[in-house]
Amino acid sequence: MNPTVQLICLFGSVFVYCFAIGIYGAIIPNFIQQKFCSPDVVPELDKICNDNVTLVEATDLVTTRGVIREAIPVFLLLLAGSWRDATGLNKPLFYCALAGEIVGVFVQLLAAWKWSISIWTVTIAEAVLYGVSGGSKLFYVAATCAVTDQSSDNQRTSRMMFYQVAAYAGTCLSSGLSGYSLHLLGYTWFFITVIALHVLTIVLVVLSKEAENRLKKDEKAKIFQKMKAITRSRPNNLVVWLMLISCVIINVCAGAETNLYLYYLQLMFDFTVKEAGLYSAFRLMFGVGSTMVLSPVFTRVLKWSDFRIGILSSFMTFIATTAMIFARTLVHLIIFALLDFLKIFVYTLPMSIVTKCVKSDEVGIFVSLRFIGGCLSPTFVYYIYNEIFSATSQKMPGAFFIASSGITLLVFLCFWISSCIYKEPADVSENNPTINTDSEKRESAEISEDNGFIEKPLAKA
Numbered sequence: 001m002n003p004t005v006q007l008i009c010l011f012g013s014v015f016v017y018c019f020a021i022g023i024y025g026a027i028i029p030n031f032i033q034q035k036f037c038s039p040d041v042v043p044e045l046d047k048i049c050n051d052n053v054t055l056v057e058a059t060d061l062v063t064t065r066g067v068i069r070e071a072i073p074v075f076l077l078l079l080a081g082s083w084r085d086a087t088g089l090n091k092p093l094f095y096c097a098l099a100g101e102i103v104g105v106f107v108q109l110l111a112a113w114k115w116s117i118s119i120w121t122v123t124i125a126e127a128v129l130y131g132v133s134g135g136s137k138l139f140y141v142a143a144t145c146a147v148t149d150q151s152s153d154n155q156r157t158s159r160m161m162f163y164q165v166a167a168y169a170g171t172c173l174s175s176g177l178s179g180y181s182l183h184l185l186g187y188t189w190f191f192i193t194v195i196a197l198h199v200l201t202i203v204l205v206v207l208s209k210e211a212e213n214r215l216k217k218d219e220k221a222k223i224f225q226k227m228k229a230i231t232r233s234r235p236n237n238l239v240v241w242l243m244l245i246s247c248v249i250i251n252v253c254a255g256a257e258t259n260l261y262l263y264y265l266q267l268m269f270d271f272t273v274k275e276a277g278l279y280s281a282f283r284l285m286f287g288v289g290s291t292m293v294l295s296p297v298f299t300r301v302l303k304w305s306d307f308r309i310g311i312l313s314s315f316m317t318f319i320a321t322t323a324m325i326f327a328r329t330l331v332h333l334i335i336f337a338l339l340d341f342l343k344i345f346v347y348t349l350p351m352s353i354v355t356k357c358v359k360s361d362e363v364g365i366f367v368s369l370r371f372i373g374g375c376l377s378p379t380f381v382y383y384i385y386n387e388i389f390s391a392t393s394q395k396m397p398g399a400f401f402i403a404s405s406g407i408t409l410l411v412f413l414c415f416w417i418s419s420c421i422y423k424e425p426a427d428v429s430e431n432n433p434t435i436n437t438d439s440e441k442r443e444s445a446e447i448s449e450d451n452g453f454i455e456k457p458l459a460k461a
Contacts, residue, residue, distance in 0.1 A: 001207065001209075003150075003209065005207070006150070006207065006208050006209040007150055007208070007209070009204045009205075009207040009208040010143070010146055010147065010150065010204070010205075010208040010209070011162055011163060011166045012166070012204045013094075013143075013201050013204035013205045013208065014143050014163060014166040014167050014170070015166040015167070015169055015170040016170065016197055016200050016201045016204065017098075017136075017139060017170065017197075017198070017201045018166070018167045018168075018169075018170030018171050018174070019170035019171070019173050019174045019197065020101075020170075020174075020194050020197035020198055020201065021101070021136055021174075022170060022171045022173070022174025022175060022178065023174040023177060023178040023181055023190075023194065024105060024191075024194045025258070026174065026175065026178035026179070026262070026273075026276075026277055026280070027178055027179075027182050027190065027273070028062075028065075028108070029058070029062050029259065029262045029263065030182075030262060030273050031108070031112070031187060032058050032061055032062055032065075032119055032123060033054075033055070033058040033263075035111070035115070035119035036054045036057050036058045036061075036119065037054050039115075039116070039119075040115070040116055041115065042115050042187075045182060045183055045186070045273070055263065055267075055393065056390050056393075058263075059259075059260065059263060059386055059389060059390060060386065060390075061119065061120060061123055062259050062260075063259060063382045063383060063385075063386040064124070064127075065123050065124070065126070065127045066127075066255065066256075066259050066382050067382050067383070068124065068127035068128060068131055069127045069130045069131050069135060070131075070255070070374065070375045070376075070377075070382075071131070071375055071376065072127075072128065072130075072131025072132055072375070073131050073132070073133075073134045073135055073137055073138065073371075073375055074372050074375045074376060076132070076134050076138065077134060077137055077138060077141065077368050077371050077372050077375065078227065078365075078368055078369075078372055080093055080134065080138055080141060080142075080368065081141060081226075081364050081365045081367060081368025081369075082224060082226040082227050082364075082365060082368075084141070084142070084145055084364055085226045085364040085365060086214075086215050086226055087213050087214060087215040088149070088211040088212070088213065088214045088215075089210065089211065089213055090142045090143075090145050090146040090149065090210065090211075091142075091205060091206075091208075091210050093134070093138055093139075093141060093142035094139060094142045094143075094146075094202075094205045095202065095205070096133050096134055096138060097133055097134045097135060097136065097138040097139040097142070098139070098198050098201055098202050098205075099133055100129055100130050100131075100132065100133020100134065100135060101130065101133070101135070101136075101198050102195055102198045102199070103129050103133075104126040104127075104129045104130045105126075105191055105194050105195050105198070106191075106195060107122050107125050107126045107129065108122055108123075108126055108191055109188065109191035109192065109195070110122065111123075112187035112188045112190075112191055113188055137371035137374065137375065138371075140371065141364075141367055141368055141371060143163065144163070144367055145364060145367075146208065146209075147163045148363075149209070149211055150208075150209055164348070165288075165292075168284065168288045168344075169288075171284060172281050172284045172285045172288060173281075175277050175278075175280040175281035175284055176277055176278055176281035177277070178273070178277045179272065179273040179274030179275070179276070179277040179278070180274055180277075181193065182273060183274065226364075226365055227365065229358070229359075229362040229365050229366070230365065230369065232362075234357070234358065234359075235357070235423060236357045236421075236422055236423060238418075238421060239353065239357055239418045239421060239422050240354050240357045240358060240366075242414045242417060242418050243350040243351070243353045243354050243357075243414065243418060244350065244354060244366070244369060244370060244373065245373070245414060246350040246410075246411045246414040246415065247347075247350035247351050247354075247370050247373075248370060248373030248374055248377055249377065249381075249407050249410065249411065250346055250347060250350075250407065250408070250411050251347060251374050252374055252377040252381050252382075252407075253381070253403070253404050253407040253408070254347070255374075255382070256381055256382050256384075256385040256400075256403075256404075257385070257400070257401075257404060259382065259385070259386075260385060260386075260389050260400055261276070261280065262276050263389070263393070263397075264389070264397045264398060264400075265279065267393055267397045268327070268328075268397045268398060269330065269333070279333065279337075282334075282337060283337040283340060286337060286338065286340075286341060287340060287341060287343055287344050288344065290341035290342070291342075291344040291345065294341075294342070294345075305419070306349050306352055306353050306356075307353070307415055307418060307419035307422065308419070309345055309349060310345065310346065310349045310350070310353075310415035311412065311415045311416055311419065312342065313342035313343070313345035313346045313349070314346050314408055314409075314411045314412035314415055315412055316339065316340075316341070316342045317340060317342060317343045317346050317408050318405060318408040318409050318412060319339060320336055320337075320339035320340035320343070321340075321401055321404045321405045321408050322401070322405045323335075323336045323339060324336050324398055324401040324404075325396075325398050325399065325401045325402060325405070326398070327398055346408070346411060349415075350411075350414075351367070351370060353418070354366055354370075381403075384403055385400045385403055388400040388402070388403060
C-alpha cells in the first residue's frame with residue numbers, strides 16, 4: 001500500500017478514535033444521572049435531575065468510575081512502553097486498547113437495553129474492562145510511537161502536528177455532536193454507533209504501516225532492561241521530573257473537570273446535554289485555533305523558548321480558571337473561554353521539554369511514565385474535586401475550579417523553576433552516544449533545529 005495512504009489511515013484512526021471516546025465520554029455522565037433518577041423507566045432524554053441527593057450519588061459513581069479506569073492500567077503501560085521500545089511494534093497495543101473499549105461500551109449497551117440493570121454494576125464492570133486493556137492511554141502511547149516511526153527526522157515535526165490536529169479535531173467534533181447524536185439515536189443505538197466507530201478505528205489501524213519485530217527470541221530480557229532509563233543519571237534530571245509532574249497534574253486536572261462539567265453547567269446555567277456539548281466544543285475549537293496561529297509566532301517570529309511560552313501559557317490559564325469560579329451568566333462563560341486561549345500549550349509543552357532532555361531511545365518509556373502518572377493521580381485528585389462539588393453544588397457549583405487554579409499555579413512554578421535551573425549541554429553528542437563522527441554531529445544539530453526530537457540546547461527563558 002502507498003505510504004501516504006498508510007499515513008492517512010493512521011491519522012484517520014486517531015481522529016475516529018478521539019471522536020468515538022469524545023461522544024461516549026460526554027454522554028455517560030448524563031446516562032448515569034438518568035439511571036439514578038429513574039431506575040425503572042427510561043426517562044425523556046432532556047430531563048434534568050436536580051435532586052441533590054441523587055446528583056451526589058451520580059457524581060460518586062462517575063468519580064469512582066474515573067479512578068478505576070485510571071488506576072488499573074499502571075503496570076500494563078510501563079510494560080507496554082518497554083515492550084514497544086524493544087520490539088518496535090505498535091499495532092498490538094492499538095488492538096489491546098480498542099478491544100477493551102468495545103467490550104466496555106457493550107456492557108453499557110446492555111444497561112440501556114434492559115434499563116432495570118443496576119448502573120453501579122455495569123459502570124464498575126465497564127471501568128475494570130477498560131483499565132485492564134490499557135484504555136485511551138495505551139492507544140495514545142501506540143499512536144505517538146507509530147507517528148514517530150512513519151516520519152523521517154525532517155518530517156517528524158509536521159507529522160506530529162497533524163497527529164495533534166487529528167486528535168483535537170475528533171474531540172471538537174464530538175463535543176458539538178454528542179448531544180445531537182444522543183437525541184437522534186437514543187441510548188441503545190448511540191452505544192451501538194460508538195462500537196461501530198471503534199471497529200472502524202481497528203480497520204484503519206490494520207491499513208496503517210507497521211515495522212518488523214526487531215526483538216529476537218533470545219533477547220526478551222531487553223524489554224525489562226529498557227526500564228532502567230527511569231533511574232539513569234543525566235543532565236537536567238530535575239527539569240525532566242518537574243516537567244513530567246506538570247504534564248501529569250494538568251491533564252489529571254482536566255479529567256477531573258470533565259467529570260463534573262456537565263453537572264456544573266446544568267446546575268448553574270440550566271444547560272441541556274446539547275447546549276453543554278456546544279459550549280465545550282466552542283472552548284476547544286477556540287483553543288485549537290489560537291494554538292495553530294500562535295505556535296509559529298512564539299517559536300519562529302519571537303523565537304521564545306519552551307520555558308517562556310510555558311510560563312506565559314500557565315499564567316493565562318491560571319487567570320482563566322480562577323475567573324470560572326465567579327461565572328454567573330452566559331456572557332461570563334464566553335469571555336472566560338476566550339481567556340483560556342493558551343491552555344493547549346500548557347498540556348503539550350512539558351513533554352516537548354522532556355523529549356529534548358533525554359536520549360532518543362528513552363523517549364518511549366518516558367511517554368509511558370507520563371500516562372502512568374495520569375493513572376495514579378486521579379485516585380485522590382478526582383475525589384478532592386468530587387468532595388468540593390458535593391459540598392458546594394447548591395450555593396456555588398463552580399467552587400471546584402479553586403482546585404484547578406491551585407494546580408495551574410503549581411504548573412506555572414514548575415515552568416519558572418525549570419527555566420532557572422536548566423543547563424545547556426556543552427555538546428549535542430554528550431547525551432547521545434550513537435553520534436560518533438563529526439559529520440554525524442553536524443547532521444544531528446541540523447535535524448534538531450528542524451524537529452526538536454533529538455537533544456539540543458533549550459534557549460533560556
